[in-house]
Amino acid sequence: MSSTVANTVLPMEVFGCTDGRQALAQWTATQPDVVVLDLTLPGLDGLQVLEQARGQGLTTPVLILTARGTVGDRIVGLNTGADDYLPKPFDLDELEARLRALSRRRPAAGGPGSGTESGASPQFIGNLRYEKDSGAIYHRDQVLELTPRELALLQSLIAKPGHAVSKERLF
Numbered sequence: 001m002s003s004t005v006a007n008t009v010l011p012m013e014v015f016g017c018t019d020g021r022q023a024l025a026q027w028t029a030t031q032p033d034v035v036v037l038d039l040t041l042p043g044l045d046g047l048q049v050l051e052q053a054r055g056q057g058l059t060t061p062v063l064i065l066t067a068r069g070t071v072g073d074r075i076v077g078l079n080t081g082a083d084d085y086l087p088k089p090f091d092l093d094e095l096e097a098r099l100r101a102l103s104r105r106r107p108a109a110g111g112p113g114s115g116t117e118s119g120a121s122p123q124f125i126g127n128l129r130y131e132k133d134s135g136a137i138y139h140r141d142q143v144l145e146l147t148p149r150e151l152a153l154l155q156s157l158i159a160k161p162g163h164a165v166s167k168e169r170l171f
């Protein structure tokens with residue numbers, strides 16, 4: 001399944017796991033933007049992985065991608081904590097659209113799994129998280145060591161997301 005996700009045109013890093021225990025450990029360690037979860041995993045099945053992750057407070061958006069496609073299966077998956085459910089076979093364009101939609105969702109500020117303890121809303125830019133209170137920039141929960149000039153440049157860009165910023169404003 002990881003090769004299917006990797007073949008999308010979306011810019012993302014994909015981690016493949018061979019069993020449920022490994023999937024849960026990877027999820028906990030890397031704090032991904034989106035989890036694509038198959039239900040038929042050895043060790044822990046996908047629903048057990050999801051249930052344990054939610055029990056640990058992980059709020060990462062989850063797409064279940066599986067051959068189990070009955071209405072009952074979908075209801076159980078969504079009620080267990082999945083944000084979306086796509087039964088196989090599926091269209092690759094639909095998978096991409098669903099992943100895009102899920103990647104726009106972020107954990108609530110200050111909540112479990114949000115990566116912020118103060119309650120202030122972090123800002124997200126791609127794989128970066130900016131904590132305004134501390135001025136820290138994180139990539140995959142690792143603090144980036146930036147020079148004061150680099151930090152000021154990045155803060156100027158963050159202040160105007162989706163807009164062009166003039167050279168004069170940057171320096």
